Every structure is written in structure tokens, then in C-alpha cells.
Amino acid sequence: MKSPARPYFNNSQKSVFPYLFGVVFLLALVDSWRRVGVDLPLLFERQGRENLFKFATGMFPPEHSAQFLSLMLRPSLETIQISVVGTLIAIAIGFPFGILATRNFSVGGILNEADTSGAPARYALRLSIYFASRGLLSLFRAIPEFVWAFMFVRAVGLGPFPGVLAIGIAYGGMLGKVYSEIFEAVNPRPLEALQSTGANKLQIFFYGWLPQVLPNFVSYTLYRWECAVRASAVLGLVGAGGLGQQIEISMRMFNFNEVLTILIILFAMVAAVDILSSKVRAVL
Amino acid sequence: MIDETSGDKSVAMPWPGHEPRGGAALANWLITAGVLALFVWSYYGSDIRLDELFSREGGGQILFYIRKLFPPDLSAATLQQALRGAVETFAISFLGTLLAFAIGLSIVFFASRNLMYSGLLYEMEPSEWWRRAFRMVPYLTAKSLLNILRTIPEIVWALIFVFIVGLGPFPGTLALGFHTGGVLGKLFGEVLDDVDYQPIESLQSTGASRLQILFYGIAPQVLPQFISYTLYRWEVNIRVAAVLGFVGAGGLGQRIQIAISLFLELSAYLRRKAI
Numbered sequence: 001m002k003s004p005a006r007p008y009f010n011n012s013q014k015s016v017f018p019y020l021f022g023v024v025f026l027l028a029l030v031d032s033w034r035r036v037g038v039d040l041p042l043l044f045e046r047q048g049r050e051n052l053f054k055f056a057t058g059m060f061p062p063e064h065s066a067q068f069l070s071l072m073l074r075p076s077l078e079t080i081q082i083s084v085v086g087t088l089i090a091i092a093i094g095f096p097f098g099i100l101a102t103r104n105f106s107v108g109g110i111l112n113e114a115d116t117s118g119a120p121a122r123y124a125l126r127l128s129i130y131f132a133s134r135g136l137l138s139l140f141r142a143i144p145e146f147v148w149a150f151m152f153v154r155a156v157g158l159g160p161f162p163g164v165l166a167i168g169i170a171y172g173g174m175l176g177k178v179y180s181e182i183f184e185a186v187n188p189r190p191l192e193a194l195q196s197t198g199a200n201k202l203q204i205f206f207y208g209w210l211p212q213v214l215p216n217f218v219s220y221t222l223y224r225w226e227c228a229v230r231a232s233a234v235l236g237l238v239g240a241g242g243l244g245q246q247i248e249i250s251m252r253m254f255n256f257n258e259v260l261t262i263l264i265i266l267f268a269m270v271a272a273v274d275i276l277s278s279k280v281r282a283v284l
Numbered sequence: 285m286i287d288e289t290s291g292d293k294s295v296a297m298p299w300p301g302h303e304p305r306g307g308a309a310l311a312n313w314l315i316t317a318g319v320l321a322l323f324v325w326s327y328y329g330s331d332i333r334l335d336e337l338f339s340r341e342g343g344g345q346i347l348f349y350i351r352k353l354f355p356p357d358l359s360a361a362t363l364q365q366a367l368r369g370a371v372e373t374f375a376i377s378f379l380g381t382l383l384a385f386a387i388g389l390s391i392v393f394f395a396s397r398n399l400m401y402s403g404l405l406y407e408m409e410p411s412e413w414w415r416r417a418f419r420m421v422p423y424l425t426a427k428s429l430l431n432i433l434r435t436i437p438e439i440v441w442a443l444i445f446v447f448i449v450g451l452g453p454f455p456g457t458l459a460l461g462f463h464t465g466g467v468l469g470k471l472f473g474e475v476l477d478d479v480d481y482q483p484i485e486s487l488q489s490t491g492a493s494r495l496q497i498l499f500y501g502i503a504p505q506v507l508p509q510f511i512s513y514t515l516y517r518w519e520v521n522i523r524v525a526a527v528l529g530f531v532g533a534g535g536l537g538q539r540i541q542i543a544i545s546l547f548l549e550l551s552a553y554l555r556r557k558a559i
Contacts, residue, residue, distance in 0.1 A: 029382070032375035036453045043449060051448040081329035084322060146439075146527045147540060155345055156337060160330040165337075234437045238530060241330070244439075251443050259440075267435045 058256030062264060069261075072246065076265055079242035080273075082163045082235070083228035089168025090175050090228075091221060093140070097172070098179030100133035105183060105209075133176075140173025145231055149240040160241030167228050167235070178220055179213075186212045222277040229273045233266050369529075369536040376453050377525040380460025381518040387433070387465030389510065392472040394426035399476065399498070430473075433466025438524050442531045456528040464517050471513045475506050 042048045100106050107123070107130045145166045152162030191208040199207065236244020243262055250258035336342050393399055436444075441462050445455030484501040492500065529537025 028378055032378045035372055035375040036379055036457050038379065038457070039449070039454055042454070048449055055444065055447060078329060081326035084326035085330045085332065088323065088326075144523060144527045146530060146537075150530065150541065151349070155349065156333070156342065161333055164330050164332065230437060234439050237439055237443075247440060247443070251447070263436060263440070270435070
């Protein structure tokens, strides 16, 4: 019997699971350690120590000449611009596909009961549209934005444009999925009430569905925009414009003081965007 | 319309959505205009060339890309390589997350206000300013350390560690550990701030020391949540580890990069030949 007084120290139930888990954990640890080639002395050996020292001392003081700062202005703004347009494209992809990937909008539920009850062919068609859009969305988000950017840089050339496309597509997949989850969770009662007044599907969508989901939509989209700012700063590493490209260049040239400056700019920018979007979300 | 100045809403409650707006309308227009201006500015700044994307050449290139994706290469050698890359990615994410857990756990207790200088644990302490300042030092240090760890993206950490220890999965692991350590530190800190005070108070009333309170009152409450956050970040890190290879930090990413680069070289060569 369990003694209710000491639930944490109950040894009466002997389970093999913790031991099994421990063994698997240890095996994974050992194997990973070997596979990754963890070489801690590398950090403290002469070479590693020298590199570490070079890096740490090279960072200070951060580069702050007017020339460099004005040179950084354009990529910083570009980072913001990439994130904004990328998020817009993501909305343009995520919204329609998110709607199609919502089960109770496009396939079942009260909206479609009357349509599909006696028509298996129509039901099958809708189901296939539903699955196709779900599949497309998960394809979009399964490939990381970094890989998208890498491909688009090759397809449309260097510059901010491939970054925009990469963020638009990868985030379109994520937004679409979250949008459809928000859609699925709506309260069906207002929809039923609208339907009973004879509203058509479009009207139900605009007057029953959208008002319920819009605040969630906006706040999640803003959150994604914050992520997009970080992402667009990093995408530059594969040549897709923005600050990342400068980080890569400075890193390659071993100008660590420039790296530090760029990181400070990045930090300030991300913080500003965070504050802005949390202000907007507080209003909602 | 109801009289806004009287403030008496019980007389005529406006319909929801029809509340009198007053000066807010102008502000809304200004915000809308600002947002639209942001969109337009961003559109022109980010060098969008949609016509090029959908032009004959751009579209053809994308189609060529897609055609080349099929059929997927299922030869034994490729699969074996991909498997090796996948296992390596797993190993990087596993060790990286463990390192992050260690980093987050060792810093977070110093970065918690409730544990370091204020709140229940310090109520009884004489509030001399130097005592408080002395306690603030480790707090602020830990807090800013976590911020630094978190602000620098994984990829940049990876670049840094590739410089320090050379190419391979090891710098990727370190990069993941450092960035995620900062993230976990922040998440853990939020858990620590939400801890239930009743067990702590009852421990304190029995005369337990602060260390004892930490181990018997706080740790049992927060550890399960720490672990669940760590598992969640592990999930995220598996994705990230797959990408870190792009800057030379091992895993699947490196193989993807090699494959795409080789393919593009080849396709460029073929196109040059065709022309």
C-alpha cells in the first residue's frame, strides 16, 4: 500500500524503467561523446588558448569609428526590411493554406455537414485539399529557413531577396500550422447561430470566425516577426543580405572588434523589436 | 451616443464594438499609416524582384531544381552517409543540450532575485545597503551572462568556436550548449520566480537554513519543470544541429551544403555547356 503521508519516498513499487532509462542515457552519452569528438584539452592547449586569447582581446574595444558605423547602417536596416517583408509573405502563404488545413472549416464540422453528407465524391475532394495543404505547410517548415536561404541564394542571387523568400516560406509553413490550430479551437456556437440565420459560408467566416481568432493571430504573428528579425540577421551568413553577411565577413577577416559591434547592434535591434511588439500585444 | 464626460455607463451601455472612440480614431489612422509606410519602405529596401522569380528564366531554374530533386538518391552509400550525418546531428544536439542544462542550472540560481537578495528569504535580514549591494553583484553578473549567452545566435557561436577549436562537430556542440544555456537560464529563472511559497515558509519556520530551503523547498518544485523545458529545447536543438553544419560544425547540415553546392556546380557547368 502507498502511504499517503510520504508520496515522494515510496519505494514499494519497484520498476525497471528508471534503470533502463539510466542505461540508455549513459550509452547515448558515451556514444555521443565519442562521435562528437569532444576534445576538452583543445580549448586549453596552446593553439586553442592562443585562439581564445586572440578572440577575446580582439573584441575590445568594439569598432566604433563613424565610417564603420555608417557602413553598418544599411545592413541593419536591411535586416529589419527582410524580416518585415518575409513575415508579410509568410502571412500571405500561411493564411490561405492555414484555412484550407483547418479540418472544421474545409472538411467536416457544422459548416460542411449539409454539403457533404450525401456526397462522398465531394467529401473526398475536400479531404484531399485538406491533406494537400497540410502536407505543403509541413514541407515548408520541415526545411529550415537556413537551407531555404541557401537554395534561394543559388536560384536568385546574393542579396536580401533570397532572405525574404526563405523567411517567407519557412515561416509561412509555421504560421499556417499555428493559424489552423487557432482556427480549430474556435467556439462553434456563434458559427451555428450565424448559420441558423441563413448566413453563407463566407459570411460565417467573416462574422463568426475571424473576430474570434484575430487577436490570437495578430499576437502570434508579431511573435514570429520577432523571430524573423533574429533569423534574418543570421541568414546573411549564407549570403542572404542583412547583418549576418557582415558578421561573416568580419569573422573571416579576424576583425573581432567589428563582430562585437555588430552583435551589439543586433542586440539593440532585437530588444527594440521585442519591446515594440510586446507593447502592441499589450494593447490587443 | 452616450455622454462620455459624465462617465455614467449604467445608463446606456454601448454595444460591444460600438464604444465611442473619440481621439483614438486619429491615433489609429496614424498607426495604420505608419505600418503601411513600414511595409512599403521594407518592400523597396529588400530588393524584391518577383517578376524575376516568375520570369521564364527564374521559373525554369526552379523547375530544374525540382526536377533534379527526383528521384531521391537511395543508393547505399548516400543512405549510409546520411545516416552517419543524422547520428552525428543527434549526438551534437544531445551533448549540446546536456551542456546547456549544466550551464543554465549553474547560473540560474544566481540570477534569481528571490534567491539572491529579496523576498521571503531575506525579510529578516538587516537591510543595510552594502549588504544588499554585495548580493546584487553576483545577481547582476549572472543575469548579464545569461543575456550575452542568449543574444548571440547559435550560428555565430558556431563561427566563434570553429575559429577556436577548428572544424567538426565539437564546435557545433559547444555552440549549441552556450546559446541554449542562456535560453534555458531564462526559462529556469521564470520557473524559479513562480515557485510556491508555502513549503518555503514552513521550512523557514522550522529553522532551516537557506541552503536547506533551496534543496528541500525549492529544488523539488522546480526540477521537473526544468527537465521538461530542457527536453523541449532538445527538440528545438535537433533542428538547429542539422543546420549548424553550414558553417562547418558537423552534422547533416554539412552534407546538405555539400550536396547542394555540388549539384549547383554541376548544373551551372551543364548550362554553360548548353549555351
